[in-house]
Amino acid sequence: MIQHLLHISHVSKHFGGNVAVSDVSFSVEEKQIFGLIGPNGAGKTTLFNCITGFFPATSGDVIFDNKKINTLRPDQVCKLGMARTWQRVKPLGSLTVLENVMVGAFSVTSSTREAEAIAQEQLKVVGLSDYTTKSAGSLPIGLKKKLELARVLATRPKMLLLDEICGGLNHTETDTILDIIRSIRKKGATIIFIEHDMKAVTSICDQIVVLNSGEKLAEGTPAEITNNPDVIAAYLGGGHHA
Ligand SMILES: Nc1ncnc2c1ncn2[C@@H]1O[C@H](COP(=O)(O)OP(=O)(O)OP(=O)(O)O)[C@@H](O)[C@H]1O
Ligand SMILES: [Mg+2]
Structure with missing residues (x-):
């Protein structure tokens, strides 16, 4: 039986009138490397913030390791075995x-x-x-x-949420990070990976969700996503930047 470590169920996040994440659902299997992609402002980091307790979702559920974690604080989520990196590193x-x-x-x-x-x-x-x-x-x-x-x-952590961990890196540095991520998964961790570099995404991810204007546009394998006409039109066709 497939073990799901994380369920995102109908999650929305509103900032006043701005709907940053809208009714997004997906499940991440144990030991998967799961990609979360989409244009700038699509809601990727906001979804990470909802999952990890930095702010609560406006509606919907986040189930991690069979526990509902919607209202937990970041330190409590971390204690359950979920850790995240920041898009703008701040050591x-x-x-x-x-x-x-x-x-x-x-x-x-x-x-x-x-x-x-x-x-x-x-x-x-x-x-x-x-x-x-x-x-x-x-x-x-x-x-x-x-x-x-x-x-x-x-x-x-059992699960790592990586927000543009390869952002701003050259190809060699990116490849080194991808190798480290593969070795982390080999030891049993599950990974969600936000990234704009499609070469990195397709080389490492088992499954990908595409967000666009807060909504889930598509889900599938790297081959399915790179050939999806809606994804090409909204994101891959050009005009986006990291
Ligand atoms: N704390 C906040 N308060 C108000 N609006 C916010 C907040 N955080 C994010 N937003 C808004 O939510 C939307 C989604 O932003 P988010 O940072 O999640 O996008 P993203 O997909 O991570 O983009 P990028 O690829 O540029 O990092 C944007 O319209 C943004 O302005
Ligand atoms: Mg972001």
Whole structure:
């Protein structure tokens, strides 16, 4: 039987008169890499904010690991095993790389020694072991994105929501991040991946949902989505930008 880890059911989010997300439903299977794509302003980040408790959906349900999490706070959602990265990375610039990742680890342990061990382990996963004592603010964008990934991995999540984790990166840096994401999935995590780079999306995602003006426009495999005339007209046909 297919195990669904996340159900989004008829979720809408209104900001005053602006409908940012409108009646969106989909389900994510365990260990899937699930793509969420669509034009700028389509509602992708807003949906992440509703799922992870940064603000509640106006209507609809979010079911994670068989629990309704609609009204939980971000820290409570994180404790259940869901972690997200931010579209605009915001490390604690005055702290070191190691300390930034320890902040994530403190959500699963109160022991400083254990938090440091978890942080070192995750910095190794993303290839930042040589940067532990550097100040996080001094890192170039490519390494900041890796740091962001290590920070969420240190919370030991079952599910990761990655908001443009490859945004602003060159092809080589993107490929490295995609390899790290594949290795994370191999260890058993489930991933939702927001990204504008279609080459990255189609190479890594099992299933894709397309949002357009807050509504779900299409859902399918990468091949189905790239050949869908509605998706081509609304998004892939050109004119969009990261
Ligand atoms: N906190 C907020 N208050 C008011 N309106 C908001 C808020 N957050 C998002 N919106 C609006 O919701 C809509 C969807 O924005 P959102 O950031 O979710 O799009 P997106 O798909 O992530 O776009 P991008 O690809 O540019 O990141 C936009 O019209 C935006 O202005
Ligand atoms: Mg966004």
